[in-house]
Amino acid sequence: MTGFAVQIWAALIGLIFALFAFDLLVAVRRPHAVGLIEATVWSVFYIAVAVGFGLTLWAVAGARAGTEYFAGWVVEKSLSVDNLFIFSITFTRFAVPAEYRHKILLYGIAFAVCLRAVFIAIGTAAISLFSFTFLLFGLVLLWTAVQLIRHRNEEPDVEDTWLVRRARSIMPVAVGYHGGRMLAVEDGRRVMTPVLLVFVAIGSTDLLFALDSIPAVFGVTSEPFIVFAANAFALLGLRALFFLLEGLLERLLYLAIGLSLILALIGVKLILLFLHEDVTESVPEIPTPLSLALILFILIVTTIASVLRVHTHPEERAHPGAVSVRRDRPDDGALPPSNRPQDGTEPRRTHTPHS
Numbered sequence: 001m002t003g004f005a006v007q008i009w010a011a012l013i014g015l016i017f018a019l020f021a022f023d024l025l026v027a028v029r030r031p032h033a034v035g036l037i038e039a040t041v042w043s044v045f046y047i048a049v050a051v052g053f054g055l056t057l058w059a060v061a062g063a064r065a066g067t068e069y070f071a072g073w074v075v076e077k078s079l080s081v082d083n084l085f086i087f088s089i090t091f092t093r094f095a096v097p098a099e100y101r102h103k104i105l106l107y108g109i110a111f112a113v114c115l116r117a118v119f120i121a122i123g124t125a126a127i128s129l130f131s132f133t134f135l136l137f138g139l140v141l142l143w144t145a146v147q148l149i150r151h152r153n154e155e156p157d158v159e160d161t162w163l164v165r166r167a168r169s170i171m172p173v174a175v176g177y178h179g180g181r182m183l184a185v186e187d188g189r190r191v192m193t194p195v196l197l198v199f200v201a202i203g204s205t206d207l208l209f210a211l212d213s214i215p216a217v218f219g220v221t222s223e224p225f226i227v228f229a230a231n232a233f234a235l236l237g238l239r240a241l242f243f244l245l246e247g248l249l250e251r252l253l254y255l256a257i258g259l260s261l262i263l264a265l266i267g268v269k270l271i272l273l274f275l276h277e278d279v280t281e282s283v284p285e286i287p288t289p290l291s292l293a294l295i296l297f298i299l300i301v302t303t304i305a306s307v308l309r310v311h312t313h314p315e316e317r318a319h320p321g322a323v324s325v326r327r328d329r330p331d332d333g334a335l336p337p338s339n340r341p342q343d344g345t346e347p348r349r350t351h352t353p354h355s
Contacts, residue, residue, distance in 0.1 A: 071295070087108075094198045
């Protein structure tokens with residue numbers, strides 16, 4: 001592959017922008033709780049768009065480009081399921097009303113796409129400048145896979161990220177949601193609403209996810225256009241997928257194990273690629289079609305195993321897993337916006353046990 005013309009990039013970015021604009025228009029003009037039928041329609045629509053783009057790419061740029069896109073899209077789609085867990089945890093801990101979740105997710109996904117674009121540009125530059133970049137990416141993915149296995153029964157602390165703490169120190173937090181606005185005025189002073197705080201929480205946790213998802217897709221293809229397209233179309237459908245699978249997420253008991261195996265597989269693929277290109281050609285590579293087949297196999301086995309486990313142990317619940325250990329906190333209870341002081345300081349918490 002020799003790269004893609006500027007016009008092709010412009011068409012892709014224009015399509016992504018149009019999809020976001022339409023979705024945002026629906027969310028802003030008619031805030032509402034998204035139901036199962038609406039979520040299903042949107043999910044099918046975004047999957048159709050992603051598959052249609054892949055088939056078009058296959059026809060225009062060849063089978064290799066098409067295979068790499070679909071492999072990258074499947075990788076990003078599977079890794080993005082962890083984001084759905086984070087959405088659910090964040091909305092619960094900040095007691096976000098159902099009618100505002102649509103809008104917050106759109107802002108969060110838009111931020112994620114922009115963030116991934118920056119990381120992809122950095123990754124592309126690193127690959128072109130340093131021959132050991134693939135080795136570094138592979139080691140990062142292997143480390144992440146090990147950490148995900150170690151902390152598979154933990155949940156990341158979305159309320160205590162650096163960005164959330166910084167946001168609270170800069171501006172007071174409003175008592176209510178003020179119609180879903182991000183900024184409001186209370187008692188004559190400018191405050192940020194919980195909508196903005198939740199957006200910051202989601203954005204800061206996605207920063208961590210990007211650190212493993214970007215190297216993972218570079219393990220499938222080194223073409224920046226395909227890397228960006230796979231990321232963008234995987235993220236575009238997250239909002240609808242969240243509302244569609246919200247009640248099923250806790251049943252994916254072995255999700256963290258499956259994702260760690262996928263990360264380890266791609267990490268090994270990247271290390272072998274480095275050895276093949278920079279050490280000796282006698283080191284074998286893992287072909288992209290084989291990677292795609294193995295990833296799909298892992299996802300299928302993980303899902304079936306989860307379903308069987310839940311059937312025999314219905315009391316068990318899944319966790320998203322955490323790359324790092326959470327801080328010790330007085331308790332894990334959610335703190336509704338109505339209990340937050342208007343000066344933005346952290347109030348004293350009372351213990352609320354999990355149900």
